[in-house]
Amino acid sequence: MEAQISAVCQFCETSREIKWRCLNCDLFLCRICNSRIHSKIMSSVEHKIIHLDQCGTEEVVNNIRKLDLKQMKCQTHHDRKCFVFCRNCNEPICSSCILNIHQNHIFCEIDDAYEEKLAHIESLKVEIKSNIAFMTNEETLLQEYELKGKEHHMEIRTLILNREEEVKQEIARKSKDVSNELETEWHNTEQSINRDIELCLKTKSDLLKRKDNIHKILKSHDPRLVFDEGLTDVKQLHQPMFSKRARLFQFFPKTIETKGIIGDLVEKPKIESITVYPTYMKCISCISHCEAETVLICNNSEDILKKEDLNYDTYQTLKTLQDIRVMDISQTKDGHAILSVGDDLKILTKTGQLKTFLHLDLITLCIHVNYENELFVGAIVEDPDNEGEELGIVLVLDEDGNTICSFDKRTINHSFDEDEEVDMFDYPSRVLNTKKDDILIIDSSNLSTFAGKVVILNRSGHIVREYNGCECENCNDFNFCPFDIAETHSNLFLVSDIGKHSIHVLGATLKILACSFVDDVGIDKPLSLCTDASGKLWIGCDMSADDDEEPKIYCITFN
Structure with a gap:
């Protein structure tokens, strides 16, 4: 604490015009005593004299501390002064401490410490x-x-x-x-x-x-x-x-579902940033994120599968497979890719090897691997009840390829009102096991117009709800043509619609939250979707109808 200023000069003890202070002597001086007496004393030549206006400043306080440092008494031997610093004990010590307590310790100058x-x-x-x-x-x-x-x-x-x-x-x-x-x-x-x-x-x-x-x-x-x-x-x-x-x-x-009547409180995803990556594939019918900026993309109309590193500095095609019609791709927990190819499920390993995982007596259309490594396969088979007709089916397999259960229109029940007509599904082109363990299916019921619907059923085989498109003013002139589906970290569903070049944002019960015409943010003709482990959305587009437009892949980070 700063010393109280004396009323009179502490040298002459008469003058009240105190202007200076000697930090070493800790005395307040008048102008004459400072210049004519104190400065003439040989022992005070190196004393630090400051003007009273400087008292209390950080520099002065530091100078006072340095002076007091020379007089600092030892905490152990109160009659002795500290003169070195012990590195081991992290404390100033005196000569007696060195002999009694701090033998073989490392010391340094107390000023340096x-x-x-x-x-x-x-x-x-x-x-x-x-x-x-x-x-x-x-x-x-x-x-x-x-x-x-x-x-x-x-x-x-x-x-x-x-x-x-x-x-x-x-x-x-x-x-x-x-x-x-x-x-x-x-x-x-x-x-x-x-x-x-x-x-x-x-x-x-x-x-x-x-x-x-x-x-x-x-x-x-x-x-x-x-x-x-x-x-x-x-x-x-x-x-x-x-x-x-x-x-x-x-x-x-x-029966009234009160929350359903009032509405749902959900967190709508907001776009934080959009990263655009170039690619040389005009139509990306399927996209699957591998790691970092590496993706698997395919064009099933040209029978091409590519693995590409999209990093701007090191952009390169890591793997290309020709003459293979991949309908869908999903990633296993250990980083391998499961491919839906005709009547086979194939594995593309992280090292680029392609081998058959399972042969099925049906035509596979889509594949999804959940967090438990269960496989959900959408396919069509010959209808045993109607010769010459095809039947849409969804199989659930364990990681060894054994069938756990299956769903089709012969076995599925529904939870709608009894007077409400439900057509189940005929052509499961995409399947997704949600985080709440429901099964989400895109049914491409009209292959000529690509019109379809989204169906959600539970593990018991009960169809809970279906979504047939948005009824907003901008959508009235278009068919709902769902192509791909992805789930966000906040349990919302994103459905690409090739009829309107849009992405529908659906709640957990398939209620429409937004019909996003993503061309408003510079994304044209979204086709295939997937989300990575961090929650980013990857979009592959269809530019096959426009020769002048460069094909792109978009990565959206949500806030």
């Missing part, structure tokens, strides 16, 4: 200052995020509450319609019953009168009364005369 420690503290000071600036900036950003988050939170909350009100109003309208229908039916039925009651009472009254009359006839001795009573309409009086009975209705309440 002091300068090292001071430099480290200065470095720490700079680092702390930098960290404070960083934290201040982060605090500002976090406050901005908090403000934006609150605004966004209130917007979403308002949308949810508005949706709740819409649902309430819709339920109220539907309830009113059903209630009005019930009231109308009961009103008509009640009127009919009341008419029948009136007719019944009238008929009963007539019958009682006739009964009394007949009783009188039977008690009378006058034969004329027998001839006067007409009996021809007695039979008519006993015939049923009621046109209607009460119509008894039943009310069957439908």
Whole structure:
């Protein structure tokens, strides 16, 4: 702590015009004592004199510390001063310490150790200052995020509450319609019953009168009364005369999935960056990420398979296979690629060797390997129930190729309403085992127009939902033509649509979240999709119809 300034010069003890301080003597001096007396003393020639305006500055404080360093007492031997620094124990020590405690230790000059420690503290000071600036900036950003988050939170909350009100109003309208229908039916039925009651009472009254009359006839001795009573309409009086009975209705309440009615809260992927890679394949019908910037791509219309390193500095084709029609590719956990080729599943090893993994008596269309190394194979087989017809099927195999189960339209159930028509799937061109263990299938049901749908079923074989395209204004003039599918880390599904050159973003239950016309961000004609382990989306495009357009591969990083 800085010493308190004396009221008078501590040399002459009379002058109050104190201007200087001797750090070595720790005395406050007036101008005359400093220049005429203190400076003339031989022992004070090397003393450090500072102006009072400099007191408290960092430089002066450091000088004072250096002076005090010479007088620093030993922590162990209080009557001795420290004069060296022990490297082993990391502390200043005196001569007695060297003899008693610190034998065979490494020493250095106490001044050198002091300068090292001071430099480290200065470095720490700079680092702390930098960290404070960083934290201040982060605090500002976090406050901005908090403000934006609150605004966004209130917007979403308002949308949810508005949706709740819409649902309430819709339920109220539907309830009113059903209630009005019930009231109308009961009103008509009640009127009919009341008419029948009136007719019944009238008929009963007539019958009682006739009964009394007949009783009188039977008690009378006058034969004329027998001839006067007409009996021809007695039979008519006993015939049923009621046109209607009460119509008894039943009310069957439908099960309501509240979250499904209100909507889902999902994180929509936002594009952070797009990297464009050149390639020499005009149509990439399938793309599979291997590692780093290495991908497998194929063009099944030209029967070409390539493995390419897309790095700008080292771009090269690592492997090319001709005359092989690869329909789909998926990667195993150990980095090998499984290829769907005709009636075979083939393995392309990391070293580039191609060998048959499994021969199947069917035509494979697509392949997917999940995190457990199970294989999901979409294929077509001859329909055993209809000669000459083909049947779409999805097989689930273990990593050794043994069949675990299979799904086709003969075995699949569905969870829709009973009056809703579902066509299952006929041509499974892509299959994906989702992170929630459902099975997602692209059904290319019309091979001439490429129109199709997306179907999701669970492991029990129940179709949960299907997606037939977006109903937005921009999509009304196009068929939904799904070609490939990928799943993001946030459990959203991306479906490439070659009919509109777009990518559909679907929620977990195949509800449309966005129909992205990706040409708005410079991506033209997206065809094949895959996601890598880091969550990046790789897109292979179809430029076969445009000779002037250079073929490209896109890699999208989501925020």
